[in-house]
Amino acid sequence: MDVRAYTMVGALILIWILFGVLNETFLTPRNLSNLFTQMSVTSILAIGMVLVIVAGHIDLSVGSIVGLTGGIAAILSNWMGQPTIIVILGTIAVGLVLGMLQGWLVAYKAVPAFIVTLGGMLVFRGLLMGITESMTVPISDPVFALMGNAYFAKGFGWILAAITISCLLWSVYNKRKSRLRYGFQVEPLAFDLLKAVGLSLLVVAFVLVVNSYKGIPFPIIFVAVLAVLFSLLSTKTTFGRHIYAIGGNIEAARMSGIHIKLKTMMVFVFSGLLASVASIVLTSRLSSATITAGNMAEMDAIAACVIGGTSLMGGSGKVSGAILGALVMTSLDNGMSLMGLESFWQYLVKGSILVFAVWLDISNRSKNSRA
Numbered sequence: 001m002d003v004r005a006y007t008m009v010g011a012l013i014l015i016w017i018l019f020g021v022l023n024e025t026f027l028t029p030r031n032l033s034n035l036f037t038q039m040s041v042t043s044i045l046a047i048g049m050v051l052v053i054v055a056g057h058i059d060l061s062v063g064s065i066v067g068l069t070g071g072i073a074a075i076l077s078n079w080m081g082q083p084t085i086i087v088i089l090g091t092i093a094v095g096l097v098l099g100m101l102q103g104w105l106v107a108y109k110a111v112p113a114f115i116v117t118l119g120g121m122l123v124f125r126g127l128l129m130g131i132t133e134s135m136t137v138p139i140s141d142p143v144f145a146l147m148g149n150a151y152f153a154k155g156f157g158w159i160l161a162a163i164t165i166s167c168l169l170w171s172v173y174n175k176r177k178s179r180l181r182y183g184f185q186v187e188p189l190a191f192d193l194l195k196a197v198g199l200s201l202l203v204v205a206f207v208l209v210v211n212s213y214k215g216i217p218f219p220i221i222f223v224a225v226l227a228v229l230f231s232l233l234s235t236k237t238t239f240g241r242h243i244y245a246i247g248g249n250i251e252a253a254r255m256s257g258i259h260i261k262l263k264t265m266m267v268f269v270f271s272g273l274l275a276s277v278a279s280i281v282l283t284s285r286l287s288s289a290t291i292t293a294g295n296m297a298e299m300d301a302i303a304a305c306v307i308g309g310t311s312l313m314g315g316s317g318k319v320s321g322a323i324l325g326a327l328v329m330t331s332l333d334n335g336m337s338l339m340g341l342e343s344f345w346q347y348l349v350k351g352s353i354l355v356f357a358v359w360l361d362i363s364n365r366s367k368n369s370r371a
Contacts, residue, residue: 008328022335029209030213031338033209037217037220039326040220040281041219041282042304043327044222044274045300046301046323048062049302050230050234050318050321051230052113053305054267056250057267058117058302059113059298060121061116061120062275062294062297062301063295063297064120066278066279067125067290069091069094069095072090072091073279074132075131075132077139078140088144092277095273096273100269100272102117108265121298136289146218147280147285148218148282148283148286150217151218152218156215158207161203161206169196172196227319231320248316304329305321306361307353308323309325
């Protein structure tokens with residue numbers, strides 16, 4: 001974690017303290033458990049958005065893809081009576097196709113991503129209205145409902161905590177060992193241990209909170225698994241390194257022999273894939289598909305990425321930062337809703353935070369370039 005990540009953790013703690021003081025319900029296990037469930041959709045979208053933004057593009061269509069694929073899931077389940085596995089596979093297939101179509105237009109036809117995805121946002125929303133006849137389509141399949149509403153047994157939380165803490169300790173040890181092997185400067189051992197202990201305590205606190213209610217919400221497992229997979233993809237694979245290279249300097253990447261068009265299309269494929277996964281979680285949690293599902297979700301995802309340290313200039317950003325940004329955005333939404341603030345205040349606050357985060361990123365880049 002870098003300085004900005006620690007700053008965001010501090011900001012998140014302050015937000016929770018503030019809302020905890022203003023409304024006694026905010027810090028209850030039930031509300032915090034619901035908060036983690038609510039953040040799942042934004043988190044999943046933000047994971048895909050990180051790759052798109054790092055590559056130097058933007059995807060304004062993910063909210064509409066969530067709505068459209070959620071509508072398709074409801075139609076497959078309710079109107080066509082398909083089993084859950086067919087519903088899930090069909091929904092994900094549609095998300096992949098939509099992402100590939102947009103990625104192909106951006107990468108191979110050189111249409112700006114802003115225009116392609118803005119058009120996609122409108123087209124997909126229109127398709128949703130058309131296929132559902134602008135009606136809410138309910139889902140009564142109990143198996144499908146588990147995707148967004150189930151909770152794991154409390155014992156599972158401690159098993160997951162033990163695994164997570166073990167991975168944290170191994171990561172700190174391995175990173176320190178690697179830096180020493182190649183002669184790089186390392187932080188004092190006490191600092192690394194303190195960081196590992198601090199993160200471990202956060203994991204334990206999370207498990208204690210969710211276990212005080214019903215256990216770990218199922219959607220959080222989706223987020224955790226996807227976050228780990230895409231973190232590894234972005235940092236430990238050739239594909240990930242190429243994406244950062246393309247976003248950092250596309251001409252240098254081209255001269256290095258990177259297949260820019262294919263890699264660019266793939267980031268949109270992943271974005272479409274994750275949007276369809278988010279739609280499964282959202283549609284399951286609401287037990288229905290509506291024409292407003294996913295509305296403005298793309299803005300929350302972009303804001304989560306930027307707040308988490310992803311630069312809109314491309315070339316830098318982390319999945320972990322986007323998850324933290326999603327938690328910040330969801331905490332603000334949840335806290336302001338509990339206080340009964342009118343919706344315009346939520347737009348004002350979230351918009352102001354987004355602008356501030358972008359300004360902070362530009363300021364830091366300017367300082368670094370002068371240095």
